[in-house]
Amino acid sequence: MPADALKCKECDTAYALEARYVCERCFGPLEVSYSAPRAGAAELKRRIQAGPLNLWRYADFLPVEHGAGGASSLHTGFTPLQRADRLAQRLGLNEVWVKNETANPTHSFKDRVVAVAIARALELGFETLACASTGNLANAVAAHAAVAGLPSYVFIPADLEQEKILATGAYGANVVAVDGNYDDVNRLCTELSGDRDGWAFVNINMRPYYAEGSKTLGYEIIEQLGWEPPDRIVGPIASGSLFTKVGRAFEEFVEAGLVSGAAPVFNGAQAAGCSPVAQAYAAGRDFCTPVRPDTIAKSLAIGNPADGPYAIDFARRSGGAIDAVSDDEIRAGVRLLAETTGIFAETAGGVTTATLAKLAARGDIDPDERVVLLITGDGLKTLDVVRGTFEVAQIAPTTDAFDAAVADDSIAA
Amino acid sequence: MAVTVKIPTQLRAVTSGEAEATAEGGTVREVLDSLYTEHADLRERISGEDGGLRRFVNIYLSGEDIRFLDGLDTPVPDGAELTILPAVAGG
Numbered sequence: 142m143p144a145d146a147l148k149c150k151e152c153d154t155a156y157a158l159e160a161r162y163v164c165e166r167c168f169g170p171l172e173v174s175y176s177a178p179r180a181g182a183a184e185l186k187r188r189i190q191a192g193p194l195n196l197w198r199y200a201d202f203l204p205v206e207h208g209a210g211g212a213s214s215l216h217t218g219f220t221p222l223q224r225a226d227r228l229a230q231r232l233g234l235n236e237v238w239v240k241n242e243t244a245n246p247t248h249s250f251k252d253r254v255v256a257v258a259i260a261r262a263l264e265l266g267f268e269t270l271a272c273a274s275t276g277n278l279a280n281a282v283a284a285h286a287a288v289a290g291l292p293s294y295v296f297i298p299a300d301l302e303q304e305k306i307l308a309t310g311a312y313g314a315n316v317v318a319v320d321g322n323y324d325d326v327n328r329l330c331t332e333l334s335g336d337r338d339g340w341a342f343v344n345i346n347m348r349p350y351y352a353e354g355s356k357t358l359g360y361e362i363i364e365q366l367g368w369e370p371p372d373r374i375v376g377p378i379a380s381g382s383l384f385t386k387v388g389r390a391f392e393e394f395v396e397a398g399l400v401s402g403a404a405p406v407f408n409g410a411q412a413a414g415c416s417p418v419a420q421a422y423a424a425g426r427d428f429c430t431p432v433r434p435d436t437i438a439k440s441l442a443i444g445n446p447a448d449g450p451y452a453i454d455f456a457r458r459s460g461g462a463i464d465a466v467s468d469d470e471i472r473a474g475v476r477l478l479a480e481t482t483g484i485f486a487e488t489a490g491g492v493t494t495a496t497l498a499k500l501a502a503r504g505d506i507d508p509d510e511r512v513v514l515l516i517t518g519d520g521l522k523t524l525d526v527v528r529g530t531f532e533v534a535q536i537a538p539t540t541d542a543f544d545a546a547v548a549d550d551s552i553a554a
Numbered sequence: 555m556a557v558t559v560k561i562p563t564q565l566r567a568v569t570s571g572e573a574e575a576t577a578e579g580g581t582v583r584e585v586l587d588s589l590y591t592e593h594a595d596l597r598e599r600i601s602g603e604d605g606g607l608r609r610f611v612n613i614y615l616s617g618e619d620i621r622f623l624d625g626l627d628t629p630v631p632d633g634a635e636l637t638i639l640p641a642v643a644g645g
Contacts (some may be wrong), residue, residue, distance in 0.1 A: 161564075162640070163562075163564045163640040163642075164644060165564050165565075165567065165599070166599065167599065167608055167610075168564070168599065168608050168610045168611050168640050168641075169608075169610050170610060170640075170641075300572070324619070325617070327642065328612070328614060328617070328637075331562075331639050331640065331642055332560075332562075332637070332639065335562055335563035335564075336563075344642070347641050348642060384640070386588075428609055430621065431619055431621050431622065433622075445612070445619065445641065447610065447641040447642050450609065450632060455556060
């Protein structure tokens, strides 16, 4: 499926495959469009299976000319799809799988979008990388820029988690903390991207390419399930881009003849403290009213989600829904996932796990469905969420001290 | 009352390449109407059929999204700065 143009999602105006993201006619967002696949299904499948065990095995479906990923050689994607029987059992379901994106190089799905954006940025001749980030993207841009040998500038809200700031600066990136929330950072970077020649803002002027990287999550799920789509996917919604692009992955694989059968139902998950998409969904609106975020799920704290309308439309078309969960439910979700699957997720994973639990409790999921839960980032980046949620027994280094602590219940017997 | 309006690169084709324009008006709507008089093609780019803004157009008054204020009816003080920007999703 060779990329052939950028097209406006609103009015269909076509543009060359350059660094642009907005339709000059109607201000709608641009998206990569593809022509029909050059090969039949069997040949495409063979090419995927013979490819590297990372996201570049799907290069035929990505908007880059030189499929191997250019200079960005961080091994990204093909993360584990782990069967989660103990989690399923707790929720009264029979088959739940966890797509574990913490296994990416910088421990979130953002490595995928950055790998594709940077590969295209290099093809277009950019020499500096930048982004507006809630944290995970900052980590990914800093790391991938380091591999490519390019300077990077990452703009973050000043109140971001320390872990995410430290894990960005570690790669030698220029970290700019902006007084304001993510939407302020995004506005600033949108202005800057118009004025800085030679700068590729991965999620602004490179955004159409960047967004395509999320499709690889969907391709992998299909391939890892033996070329069968699951019945349902529960994923997080911040801007709405990941959610809609994972959906697009299934449509493309069906169009290419690689899979058949019913498309999965998609359930979107937001934090109640920043739920413009869930609110619009609940109210039956097709647009999102911006909100001021107030939630522990900072990686999802986008109050003005540009892909929100598309996420709503997509959830409805798929037969799914969009739900929101409270900060307490998010903490419980992080805990539930960790203690049943061994995967310690960041708050966004708490949002999706709590949403899955809510859907199961509400009876929205048939127990026999095959459900995939998207875990997009690592708990080591949002440690404050678990701080103080358990006791650590401190003892002298003697067996007597241990026995005494067990005897007085400081340590479970 | 004179207001400065910052024009994004994507719209400069209709403002003869100008990155900033000066316009008159006491509300965001009046300022935009004054701009449309000056730059006729601007209206169809950012204004929807119902007279509101197209859904991917964001306007900020001194850095604040006008949807958190009174939208197009937001009062604009003399000498204020309006910024027009495309909505772009983040991460």
